Structure formats: structure tokens, C-alpha cells
Amino acid sequence: MNTKYIDLIDQTYFFPQEEFTLEDEHLKFHDIPLRDVVEKFGSPLKFTYLPKISENIGRARNWFANAIEKNAYKGKYHYCYCTKSSHFQHILHEALKNDIHIETSSAFDINIVEQLKKDGKLKDSAYVICNGFKREQYVDNIARLINNGHRNCIPIIDNYEEIGLLSDVIDDTFKIGIRIASEEEPKFEFYTSRLGIGYKNIVPFFENEIKDNDKVELKMLHFFINTGIRDNAYYWNELVKCLKVYTRLKKICPSLDSLNIGGGFPIKNSLAFEYDYQYMINEILNQINITCEEADVPVPHIFTEFGSFTVGESGGAIYEILYQKQQNDREKWNMIDSSFITTLPDTWAINKRFIMLPINRWNDEYERVLLGGLTCDSDDYYNSEQNMNAIYLPKYKRDKPLYIGFFNTGAYQETIGGYGGLQHCLIPQPKHILIDKDADGNLTYEVFSPQQKAEDLLDILGYKTDKSSVGTSDTTIEHAITSNV
Structure with a gap:
């Protein structure tokens, strides 16, 4: 026995x-x-x-490189690390050995970014994607980073007032992104994410607040859902809705050239864990190709913000x-x-x-x-x-x-x-x-x-x-x- x-x-x-x-x-x-x-x-x-941190960054880059080749995708891929998963110096130093980019969530994140730049760990050319609801200190810190010359700092607009708040303290022109307030999975207690701006409101928001604003350049549309990147009807439905917003915006906003599909790659939580990362990336790029071709607009550069996948x-x-x-x-x-x-x-x-x-x-x-x-x-x-x-x-x-x-x-x-x-x-x-x-x-x-x-x-x-x-x-x-x- x-x-x-x-x-x-x-x-x-x-x-x-x-x-x-x-x-x-x-x-x-x-x-x-x-x-x-x-x-x-x-x-x-x-x-x-x-070493596992660098290994996972390399795995993701290889999967995207394979998918770009397979789908003849014309855009570039950028790997960002979501710092809220672990802010420790040893984590950031290991991740940044791989020449990646950073996604932040709050004011003190910017202080970490500035220290990493001072220590020579983060390049001046690296993207710093600033997510989250932006209170006064966060706005001031973002402005300081941009005013000191970090032009690839891209605040992601989370509510209607943030453009005005940022414009008041940033000296020159600056790039922004807009976060989509995705609809939540039916099991949630609420219908729409508290983060970002609703699908139907994004194009009017651009036309009213951004189109004629000479100080602001819309560079990115940000898409993220709480359940992460999963092979189910809910994820693909939300992605398609996002892509429709992207193509509508692209037609009236030539500077828009990037799509941030957020984070959400799962990590192994069982010896029986199965997930086909390569298939999911292939299919995401395939869906973007199809939607952009139908709308006759160029495909966007792809950004991801992998936190748990990077360090978990x-x-x-x-x-x-x-x-x-x-x-x-x-x-x-x-x-x-x-x-x-x-x-x-x-x-x-x-x-x-x-x-x-x-x-x-x-x-x-x-x-x-x-x-x-x-x-x-x-x-x-x-x-x-x-x-x-x-x-x-x-x-x-x-x-x-x-x-x-x-x-x-x-x-x-x-x-x-x-x-x-x-x-x-x-x-x-x-x-x-x-x-x-x-x-x-x-x-x-x-x-x-x-x-x-x-x-x-x-x-x-x-x-x-x-x-x-x-x-x-x-x-x-x-x-x-x-x-x-």
C-alpha cells in the first residue's frame, strides 16, 4: 500500500x-x-x-516577440514592472537589470523612481507610467519628475480634474494616457470599476478637454480588469470594447499610439497549475490586428504592467x-x-x-x-x-x-x-x-x-x-x- x-x-x-x-x-x-x-x-x-525575477521578465519578452513575429504585428512591446507588488530595493534593482520600465501607484513611488535614477538604475529614457487617483502630493511629485527632464513620464488620467491639476504645475507640454473604467465581472458587487473613465465618456472627454489643449498630448489608452488576463468570454468582450474605443480615438487623435493592457498574468498557485501564456498573447495581438485593420488604423505599441508575474x-x-x-x-x-x-x-x-x-x-x-x-x-x-x-x-x-x-x-x-x-x-x-x-x-x-x-x-x-x-x-x-x- x-x-x-x-x-x-x-x-x-x-x-x-x-x-x-x-x-x-x-x-x-x-x-x-x-x-x-x-x-x-x-x-x-x-x-x-x-534570479527568478529576471527569468520571468525574459519569459514574457520571448512570448511577445514570438507573437509579434507570428502575427506580423507592426507595433513594439514594452515591459513595465508594477511597483505596488513589491517596492523593495533588491526587487527593483533585479528587475531593472533587464532594461524595463516602471508603473507607479502613488506619490511616494515617484520618490523611489528619483532614487533609482540617482543611483543609475533607471534610465532617463525609461517610461514611468503613473496610475492611481492623484492627490496633491502625487500630482506635485509627477510634475517635479517631468519638470526635471523625465519626458517619458506618462500620467494616466483617472478622473476629469487631473489634467487641470497637472497642467497647473508642469512647466512644459507633457504626455498623458487615459484609463478605461472597465465593467466588472458579473459576480462583483458593483458594475463598473471606480478607476478611470467610462467607455462612453472617453471620446467626448478627449474632444472637450484634450483636443484643443496645446499643453497635453494623448499618448496611451490604458485597459485593465480585476480578474486579470483570462481565456474567458468576459475578458475577450472587455478587450473588444477597449479596442473599439482605441480605434475611434485614433481616428481623431494622431498622437495616440500605445495601448496598455495592464497586468494580470496569473502565477503558479498549485502543482496542477496550467495556463497557456503564449496562446493568450498570440490571441490578444491577433484581436488587435483584426480590429485595427477593420477600422483602417495603425496598430498600437503594447505596454504591460506585470507585478505579481514579475515578482510573485x-x-x-x-x-x-x-x-x-x-x-x-x-x-x-x-x-x-x-x-x-x-x-x-x-x-x-x-x-x-x-x-x-x-x-x-x-x-x-x-x-x-x-x-x-x-x-x-x-x-x-x-x-x-x-x-x-x-x-x-x-x-x-x-x-x-x-x-x-x-x-x-x-x-x-x-x-x-x-x-x-x-x-x-x-x-x-x-x-x-x-x-x-x-x-x-x-x-x-x-x-x-x-x-x-x-x-x-x-x-x-x-x-x-x-x-x-x-x-x-x-x-x-x-x-x-x-x-x-
Whole structure:
């Protein structure tokens, strides 16, 4: 009888997979020996595997290059990184190695852009696409960037007043885009996105506010829907409506030459994940070709703003199973040494599922369990996998430590979880490790931030602590811990 955990995986999925392999009974992720990482740095911990960021940027560019060739597409393709997915310096530095562009969401994003330019990481020719509702500080920061010579900064107009606000503080002419307020999927509680301007209002808005405005040049139409780029009737219907607006505008606005199809490429959330990226890109360009040919207008240059796709698959979290609680005859609770609410908030907030696998003991018998976090909150749990109605793990044994990993967690979790700040029930934020490769292809490890200490949280709360009295010593961030494992 096949009762080992490895047997369960073998009969359920195609395994091993590109990023997941086994060495003896220990899991490797992109050839990273996770057991060794745990032995070196302990748990709980988070990690970021930086080379995966560049790899995904390259994958997307190749898919678009193939689609452009296949469809004889006359426009160019521009890859933008959506910074709200992760603003960290190490993320931006890795992404910008690939000569990409930036999409921003709020005022402080512009300060990051200016620092990247100062550090020589972002070129003066790079596009900076400024999305979001623009309050005074955001408007002022955009104006400063443009006034200081960054001519490829393109604010995307989100409401009717923004052109006037920007015109008042930008010295010279400037380029803009318009965001379409797409209609939401029927399951939503509202019909139309709060972001952007409605389909029917865009052409009149151009004629009334932009056409005779010598200071403004309309360059881009921006299209984005919450569900992302999916092969379903809803997505294709919204895309066709967008393209009809584009062709109508193009006929009366020669400067319009770009279509931003936003973000929304999904990332792998299960070992059973399937998505044909190449097909979707081929079909998008095909639909644009058809619509523009029928309307007798040139096809637009294509911009994308991939956030989760860029950074999501670079991240992971590792926990130890501390204890098992048998709460009734059917439910076994495996308690992790951290909290889902604080370290993977999307599992709690939007019931998001990540790939979850044990790090060790793949040759042991398995059992069905629930996973619980350390906070005294009934919602701090994880109870099923994306394609299963349960979680199965090697059987808990007090004398045989069990470590589990959550993978592809690199987008949004740190910022939503309040990185560096207070955590629910004062559960400390775990250590964060950066994993990279040196010039010889060997793995390197650096501690980006240590686990939070008691005085870190007490200082935020306003307590004046004697740091020697709270049981900790040096709180300095450990840097440059580099070794080959």
C-alpha cells in the first residue's frame, strides 16, 4: 500500500517539476537546498530568490516577440514592472537589470523612481507610467519628475480634474494616457470599476478637454480588469470594447499610439497549475490586428504592467510544525511557529492559496491536517490546497521535526502585512533571506532583515524601553552573510 507522502504526490501530480525537485527526501526549490537553508538560518523565515525575477521578465519578452513575429504585428512591446507588488530595493534593482520600465501607484513611488535614477538604475529614457487617483502630493511629485527632464513620464488620467491639476504645475507640454473604467465581472458587487473613465465618456472627454489643449498630448489608452488576463468570454468582450474605443480615438487623435493592457498574468498557485501564456498573447495581438485593420488604423505599441508575474514566483516562506492538537476525532491541527495573518495575509484576507509542500520527511507516512497560526484569532489558519479540499503532510512526530514551505508568495505579502511594523498579537516578523547567484553560478545568501525583537515592537507602541531589559542584544540588521550551501 502506498502510504508515503512521496507516493501521494506521485499519484496526484506530475512530479518533479521545473522548480521543485527532491534530493533524497528533502525538497529543493530552483535547486536551492531548503533543508540546508533552514539549518543555517532557522525558522520561521522568508526568502526571495532574485534570479527568478529576471527569468520571468525574459519569459514574457520571448512570448511577445514570438507573437509579434507570428502575427506580423507592426507595433513594439514594452515591459513595465508594477511597483505596488513589491517596492523593495533588491526587487527593483533585479528587475531593472533587464532594461524595463516602471508603473507607479502613488506619490511616494515617484520618490523611489528619483532614487533609482540617482543611483543609475533607471534610465532617463525609461517610461514611468503613473496610475492611481492623484492627490496633491502625487500630482506635485509627477510634475517635479517631468519638470526635471523625465519626458517619458506618462500620467494616466483617472478622473476629469487631473489634467487641470497637472497642467497647473508642469512647466512644459507633457504626455498623458487615459484609463478605461472597465465593467466588472458579473459576480462583483458593483458594475463598473471606480478607476478611470467610462467607455462612453472617453471620446467626448478627449474632444472637450484634450483636443484643443496645446499643453497635453494623448499618448496611451490604458485597459485593465480585476480578474486579470483570462481565456474567458468576459475578458475577450472587455478587450473588444477597449479596442473599439482605441480605434475611434485614433481616428481623431494622431498622437495616440500605445495601448496598455495592464497586468494580470496569473502565477503558479498549485502543482496542477496550467495556463497557456503564449496562446493568450498570440490571441490578444491577433484581436488587435483584426480590429485595427477593420477600422483602417495603425496598430498600437503594447505596454504591460506585470507585478505579481514579475515578482510573485521569487518568494517563499518556511515554517516549522511546533505541535499537533487533536481537537476532535477528525480534526488534527498542526501549529506553525508563526502566523498566517501576519506573514501571508492574503490567505486570510482573500482566501488565496499558495503552493504548500513539506521541506523534509517525504518518505514518511502522511495524514490529513489543518494548519494553525500562533495568534489567538480564529481566522489564523490554512485548511486546503488550491486543487484539493484538504492538506496532507507527513505525520507529526515530536522527535522528528517537520518543516513546510509556502511558495510563490513574493507579491504583496510584505506590504499588506505591514513590513517592519506592528504584527497581530505581537507575533514577530520572521527573518528575511535574499538568495542570489554569483558570477560562477553558485548560490549566495544574505540576511536582509532579522526577526523582529521585543524592543522593535515596544518602540513602535511608544514604550520607552531599556533594551538590555527585554532579553535581546544586538538588533542591527545582519548584512553580507554570503556562503555557498
